Amino acid sequence: MTEIKKLIADSLTKLRSVNNKEMLESLRIEISGKKGYITQAFSKLAQVGANEKKEIGAELHALKREFESLFYAKKEEIELKDLESKLKQEKIDTSLFYTTNFVSNGHPVYQMRDMIIDYFVGLNFALQDGPFIEDDFHNFEALNIPKYHPARDMQDTFYFKDSFLLRTHTSPIQIRTMENTKPPIRMICTGATFRRDYDLTHSPMFHQCEGLVVEQGDHIGFAHLKFILEQFVKYIFGDGVRVRFRSSFFPFTEPSAEVDVSCMFCNGSGCRVCSYTGFLEILGCGIVDSSVFKAVGYKDVSGYAFGMGIERLTMLKWGINDLRSFYETDLRILEQF
Ligand SMILES: [Zn+2]
16 A cells, blocks of 8 residues: 555656646556556555554545646646647738739629610610521521621621521521510610621620610601610710710611710810710611511511620720720739729
8 A cells, every 4th residue: 555655646746747638648547547546546445454444545535636636737737738839830920911812893894784784674675685696587687688788798707507607796686586576675685796807996706785676656766766875875974975976877777877975085175096086986776677677577666776885885984995805814904893
């Protein structure tokens, strides 16, 4: 028993200088584990006499308490030390520059598209859609552009076999809408269109927006068209701009007009961008030609149509001078929007 008490006392001395979890645990097993010194001592207590038992028992209980209070104090000390070193390793340097997690605003062309859609949907125009691959009838014939018509030269078309083609404008969506719906129609459509063209202001793929209003009877006239488009141009470029309608030619409208906005770069006084005219052309429009209505089987109706290039509006709105920068995925440009 004297020997065991000495072993316990030695272990307690060791326990005082322990400084890591592993050593602490092995000392715990050595002193108070299933075969530890204290456990052994208590089991040997049965062999001693009744008088000694009381005395030694009390001594063992005192040692056990001493061990326990020492053990828990050490455990807390070591855990605190471990936590502190862990926190030191996980330190965050708040002075580092914040360089990640950019928020996307969407491509500038799509921002412009959404602005246009917002305006016309607000006026109760329905949004329509159609296929990229079109047939000759919907892209040309029904729009009063028969084969060998000079207007076909205005549009350098990508052709497939059997007179299928990539749509050169969004106008076939107007034809398809009229084929599937009875008047009144009040629609817009936006989407990618394709032509063989590539320079500062042309791209083989670009986006258009077109609108069409058709009603039974002959009461839809140019005044309606002019009002809607004037308001639209001011919505896009601000109340300060002036809007001008200039007579023009399109196969699918008669009469036709091109719409100009006063140059926002020189405020109409003339500069390089507007070729010193003070105006910039932004869209085409007109009263729908009767031959278009005939192609879709409409009788006794009247209506107007308009169309614009979304890239062109985007370039003018935000002062971008090279259309190709929209498709070069250069983040230094796109991130500015
Ligand atoms: Zn100008």
